[in-house]
Amino acid sequence: METTxxxxxxxxxxxxxxxxxxxxxxxxxxxxxxxxxxxxxxxEAPSGAHDSSxxxxxxxxxxVPTTASLDEVKHAYRLKIQQYHPDRxxxxxxxxxxxxxxKSQRINGAYTEAIRxxxxxx
Numbered sequence: 315m316e317t318t319x320x321x322x323x324x325x326x327x328x329x330x331x332x333x334x335x336x337x338x339x340x341x342x343x344x345x346x347x348x349x350x351x352x353x354x355x356x357x358e359a360p361s362g363a364h365d366s367s368x369x370x371x372x373x374x375x376x377x378v379p380t381t382a383s384l385d386e387v388k389h390a391y392r393l394k395i396q397q398y399h400p401d402r403x404x405x406x407x408x409x410x411x412x413x414x415x416x417k418s419q420r421i422n423g424a425y426t427e428a429i430r431x432x433x434x435x436x
Contacts (some may be wrong), residue, residue, distance in 0.1 A: 351379060372431065375424035384432050390424040 341430060373380045376390040396402075399415040 325354055328404075339411040370420075372424035376428060384429075387425070387428045387432065391421065394421045395425075 368374055370425040373382070375389060376394060378386055378390045382390070395418060398414050400411050400418060403411050403414050
């Protein structure tokens with residue numbers, strides 16, 4: 315092999331290593347942010363709340379912290395309701411449709427509570 319071929323191989327290897335290192339660092343930072351957000355959301359349930367109360371809190375149901383903006387709440391609601399809407403399970407087992415119906419009712423209730431809460435502080 316000629317010197318230029320070796321140089322190309324070395325440069326490509328270093329460039330590939332740099333890209334992979336950058337992606338790994340970016341993934342680590344994103345994971346840390348997600349962990350901080352989930353911790354913030356889990357700690358922001360009403361004080362003195364039991365686990366069942368926390369699970370029924372609108373921020374837990376929608377998967378956003380209580381400090382989320384109204385737009386963030388709406389976005390989370392839309393994602394959740396798309397995922398669990400009973401019409402998406404047309405033709406599936408009745409048990410699955412019933413579970414989706416209950417879940418979507420819970421999501422709708424959480425959204426209503428979030429909007430009421432956010433409107434009260436606006």
